[in-house]
Amino acid sequence: MTTDERRSACARAQYRAQLRTHPCPLVPTQPIIQHIRRRLRGLGFRQVARLAGVHCDTVRRILKGRARHIRQATARRITAIRAKRRAPGADVSSWRTRQLLKAIAAEGWTREDICRMTGRSQSALRCDQPRVKVATAEAVEDLYRRLMSEDATVLEGLPVRDNL
Numbered sequence: 001m002t003t004d005e006r007r008s009a010c011a012r013a014q015y016r017a018q019l020r021t022h023p024c025p026l027v028p029t030q031p032i033i034q035h036i037r038r039r040l041r042g043l044g045f046r047q048v049a050r051l052a053g054v055h056c057d058t059v060r061r062i063l064k065g066r067a068r069h070i071r072q073a074t075a076r077r078i079t080a081i082r083a084k085r086r087a088p089g090a091d092v093s094s095w096r097t098r099q100l101l102k103a104i105a106a107e108g109w110t111r112e113d114i115c116r117m118t119g120r121s122q123s124a125l126r127c128d129q130p131r132v133k134v135a136t137a138e139a140v141e142d143l144y145r146r147l148m149s150e151d152a153t154v155l156e157g158l159p160v161r162d163n164l
Contacts, residue, residue, distance in 0.1 A: 026069040029062045035079050036063065042086030042134060052077040088135035097137045098127045100144045107147065118143050 036059075040048055045063055049056035054074055061067040062078075086092070104114055115122055118139040125136070 025072040027072050027075045029065075029067055029070055029075075032062055032070065032075055032078050033065075040081060040083045042090045042092060043081075043083055044087040044090060047087050048078065048081065051081045054078070086134045088133065088138075090134045091131040092134055092137050094127045094130060094132040094137075097132050097140050100140050101125065101127060104140075104144055104147060109147070114140075114143065 036043075036048060043051075045059045046056045049059040052059070052074075054077060058067070058070070058074065059078070062070060101114065105111070111122060111125070115125060118125070118136075120136055120139055124133070125140070
């Protein structure tokens with residue numbers, strides 16, 4: 001064993017001893033990373049940090065793998081978050097958006113009508129990419145709900161089309 005190997009082995013042993021005797025218990029970040037990636041999909045690191053009440057650099061270091069251990073209290077705050085709303089700029093699968101656009105078009109609405117009612121450009125509604133922005137997906141879903149509701153008579157100045 002070389003001198004460098006002995007030093008690194010000694011440093012690892014000291015680090016492990018520090019983890020056991022640290023005044024604030026430390027926990028590994030791997031379960032936290034999995035929680036953020038699986039349960040909080042669609043939330044950006046800034047939004048996760050804001051909801052958890054921790055600094056955004058802490059969440060960024062965790063996600064980038066720079067922090068291998070964090071305080072137990074920080075881990076509890078992050079794992080307590082339940083995703084309710086996704087960040088508007090995050091990407092999601094475009095499959096559902098494509099299906100909703102096809103259903104709206106099958107009801108007789110033109111692409112121009114859909115663009116006007118959602119406030120999105122035609123390029124944003126093309127959905128030929130595997131991912132779309134959350135804001136676009138939510139706008140299309142909201143439009144679908146409004147158009148398909150039975151009590152809708154007028155929608156933003158456009159009459160509801162008769163489906164005979």
